[in-house]
Amino acid sequence: MQPFAIGVDLGGTNLRVAAIEATGNKLQIIDKRTEGSREAVIEEMSSAILSLMKRHGPTSKFLGVGVGIPGVVDLAGGILRSAANLPGWDDYPVVRNLEARLGVPVVLENDANCAALGEQWLGAGQGLDDLFMLTLGTGVGGGLLVHGRPWHGVAGMAGEVGHMTVIPDGRACGCGNHGCLEQYASATAVRRLAAEAIGRGESTALNQLAGLGPELTAEAVFQTALQGDRVARQIFETVGSALGIALANLINLLSLPLYVLGGGLSQAWDIFAPPLFRELKKRSIVFRTRAQIGRRQETPIIARTRLGGDAGLMGAARLPMVGALRGDCCRAAV
Ligand SMILES: [Zn+2]
Numbered sequence: 347m348q349p350f351a352i353g354v355d356l357g358g359t360n361l362r363v364a365a366i367e368a369t370g371n372k373l374q375i376i377d378k379r380t381e382g383s384r385e386a387v388i389e390e391m392s393s394a395i396l397s398l399m400k401r402h403g404p405t406s407k408f409l410g411v412g413v414g415i416p417g418v419v420d421l422a423g424g425i426l427r428s429a430a431n432l433p434g435w436d437d438y439p440v441v442r443n444l445e446a447r448l449g450v451p452v453v454l455e456n457d458a459n460c461a462a463l464g465e466q467w468l469g470a471g472q473g474l475d476d477l478f479m480l481t482l483g484t485g486v487g488g489g490l491l492v493h494g495r496p497w498h499g500v501a502g503m504a505g506e507v508g509h510m511t512v513i514p515d516g517r518a519c520g521c522g523n524h525g526c527l528e529q530y531a532s533a534t535a536v537r538r539l540a541a542e543a544i545g546r547g548e549s550t551a552l553n554q555l556a557g558l559g560p561e562l563t564a565e566a567v568f569q570t571a572l573q574g575d576r577v578a579r580q581i582f583e584t585v586g587s588a589l590g591i592a593l594a595n596l597i598n599l600l601s602l603p604l605y606v607l608g609g610g611l612s613q614a615w616d617i618f619a620p621p622l623f624r625e626l627k628k629r630s631i632v633f634r635t636r637a638q639i640g641r642r643q644e645t646p647i648i649a650r651t652r653l654g655g656d657a658g659l660m661g662a663a664r665l666p667m668v669g670a671l672r673g674d675c676c677r678a679a680v
Pocket residue numbers: 508509510519520521522523526
């Protein structure tokens with residue numbers, strides 16, 4: 347039997363816990379909802395981890411637990427400093443509380459960095475040491491790998507690409523800035539743009555979604571766009587254009603070999619990719635020059651996720667497996 351680790355992907359809505367072998371084989375995945383108080387969620391998480399350890403531990407070597415959380419993570423202290431989609435979790439000592447319950451080492455990491463590690467391990471970034479991952483979900487997350495490791499910056503706050511300005515003095519963002527990427531290229535932004543178009547009565551097809559209330563999802567807007575609705579398509583033009591501006595800045599700065607787009611909204615790739623590349627060519631000299639060099643064997647510089655919704659979960663399980671990461675994270679596992 348192969349050694350295995352347990353990965354945890356904690357989101358604002360879903361809690362996923364998986365036992366993953368060092369080969370990448372998924373032994374078992376437990377899906378839960380992120381419901382109730384912070385303590386209730388930690389209890390749910392702990393019992394899922396313990397049941398996986400009990401089930402698979404006797405026959406395989408156990409390597410440890412990795413946890414991916416959306417928010418600003420204090421890696422040295424193992425503390426979640428702030429998380430917009432997890433109310434009441436600010437300054438919560440995740441590692442200390444989990445280790446007390448589990449009796450095994452726990453590695454904590456930002457969820458976008460986990461997704462980047464997952465794609466590097468088994469997805470679009472295999473064979474590459476350096477890449478940038480953008481997760482287009484409720485918000486927009488960013489994970490940067492340099493020499494195979496997450497680049498944390500000061501206080502673990504590197505990669506916050508969701509709050510890069512793409513429209514100067516644009517829409518107000520919860521972070522205090524105006525015109526942030528996630529105000530135009532997240533699932534939340536797509537829903538808001540659709541609700542605004544419905545309010546203006548611009549589209550019969552979109553108006554049919556008006557009665558959905560909370561069920562007015564980015565997916566529903568995407569389907570409306572696929573059916574050819576002009577206003578819905580315009581919303582994804584906005585998404586692609588904002589991503590193109592952000593990527594032009596990232597590419598000009600970093601010139602990495604690969605930028606992976608993941609998260610639920612990346613399923614709309616076919617419809618937002620043309621405006622994305624249009625904007626990118628217009629704004630990035632580095633991208634244009636690479637395109638002119640045009641070596642066919644070079645990795646495409648922008649790619650879709652290959653692990654889909656599992657990228658963060660796989661990357662979280664990878665954390666305790668990678669000896670090279672020891673010392674980078676709050677506690678060295680294994
Ligand atoms: Zn912002």
